Amino acid sequence: GAGVSQxxxxxxxxxxxxxxxxxxxxxxxxxxxxxxxSLGQGLEFLIYFQGNSAPDKSGLPSDRFxxxxxxxxxxxxxxxxxxxxxxxxxxxxxxQGLAGGNEQFFGPGTRLTVx
Amino acid sequence: QQPxxxxxxxxxxxxxxxxxxxxxxxxxxxxxxxxxxxxEAPVFLMILLKGGEQMRHEKISASFNEKKQQSSLYLTASQxxxxxxxxxxxxxxxxxxxxxxxxxxxxx
Numbered sequence: 001g002a003g004v005s006q007x008x009x010x011x012x013x014x015x016x017x018x019x020x021x022x023x024x025x026x027x028x029x030x031x032x033x034x035x036x037x038s039l040g041q042g043l044e045f046l047i048y049f050q051g052n053s054a055p056d057k058s059g060l061p062s063d064r065f066x067x068x069x070x071x072x073x074x075x076x077x078x079x080x081x082x083x084x085x086x087x088x089x090x091x092x093x094x095x096q097g098l099a100g101g102n103e104q105f106f107g108p109g110t111r112l113t114v115x
Numbered sequence: 116q117q118p119x120x121x122x123x124x125x126x127x128x129x130x131x132x133x134x135x136x137x138x139x140x141x142x143x144x145x146x147x148x149x150x151x152x153x154x155e156a157p158v159f160l161m162i163l164l165k166g167g168e169q170m171r172h173e174k175i176s177a178s179f180n181e182k183k184q185q186s187s188l189y190l191t192a193s194q195x196x197x198x199x200x201x202x203x204x205x206x207x208x209x210x211x212x213x214x215x216x217x218x219x220x221x222x223x
Contacts, residue, residue, distance in 0.1 A: 033211070042117070042202060043157070043213040056209065091156060100144045100206035101164065106156035 002026070004107035006092050012113045013082055021077040021110045025094030032075050033099060034067060037109070038088045046090075049075065050098055082114045116140055118205045120214035127193045127221045135188040135217045137203030146179050146186040147204035147211060150197075157202060160188075193221045 005024045013019050025032050034046040045059040049069040060066070064082075069075040079086055089109040095102040118139045125133050137146065145164045149157040161170040163179035163186060170177050174191045186205075190197055198221045204211035 035213075042215040043204075045210055045212060048210060050209070059210075098209045099147075099204075099211040100208040101162070103159045103162060104147070104149075104204075104211065105159070108156050 004092055004094050004105050006090075006107040006110050008110060009108065010111045010113075012115065014115050015084060016081055018078065018080045019082055019112065021079075021090050021092075021112070023075045023077070023092030023094075023107060025073065025075070025092070026105055027073075029094035029096055029105070030072070031095045031098055031102070032069055033093045033095075033104065034075070034077050035091045035093065036061075036088045037091060043091065046077070048099070079112075082112075084114050087112055087114045117212050118203055118214045120201075120203055120217050122217060123215070124218040125220070127190070127197075127219065129195060129221060129223055130192050133190045133193065133219065135190070135201055135203075135219075137186045137188070137205070137214055139184045139205045139212075141184065141205075141207065143179075143181065143184055143205050144208050145206045146177075147206070148177055148186075148188050149202045149204065149213075150199045151202065151216075152199040160201075190219065193219075195221050195223060197221050 030051045033048040035043040049055045064080045067077045091109045092107045093104040148160040151157040177188045179186045200216040204213045
């Protein structure tokens with residue numbers, strides 16, 4: 001079946017603009033995670049959704065970042081008033097349950113460049 | 116809290132072995148290992164659960180010492196395809212905290 005998909009694959013924006021990044025998880029996966037990977041760095045956890053529970057937003061770096069998941073499927077990560085330090089690859093992953101006990105399937109990522 | 120991985124990088128010739136270590140300052144429920152090739156998404160290798168057995172993926176194996184909160188990834192008889200950056204992810208249940216990664220280069 002189809003894997004995790006993300007769009008757009010690349011996004012170039014100007015400082016101060018808002019951007020929306022989309023993630024389509026694998027059908028049936030209840031958990032969805034967003035990570036940020038800066039050049040040459042590891043994966044930084046941002047937020048996760050599990051079923052109908054309230055999302056864990058503990059990794060969001062500032063209040064300019066927000067995310068939602070509609071209908072337990074598609075998720076959108078929104079960054080308001082983008083800054084140059086927001087430039088990174090944003091990865092989405094889904095799993096059948098919480099990450100602790102389940103394999104995570106990663107999407108190809110969205111490369112965000114803030115000029 | 117982010118786990119600590121070592122070494123940061125390793126260069127091998129085909130057929131050589133290597134060990135990558137991952138340690139956490141907190142008690143863990145599980146440890147995951149992923150490999151990421153340049154420009155691609157991370158790919159799952161294996162998960163080690165508390166109280167579980169040593170796991171294996173092809174000639175790559177891993178162990179999890181719960182008491183020491185450490186895991187090691189063993190690359191045995193390395194192949195060119197093993198090149199990439201290896202990340203350990205530690206979990207206390209719901210989230211994964213990833214290490215900074217270990218870049219492995221396997222040369223012919």
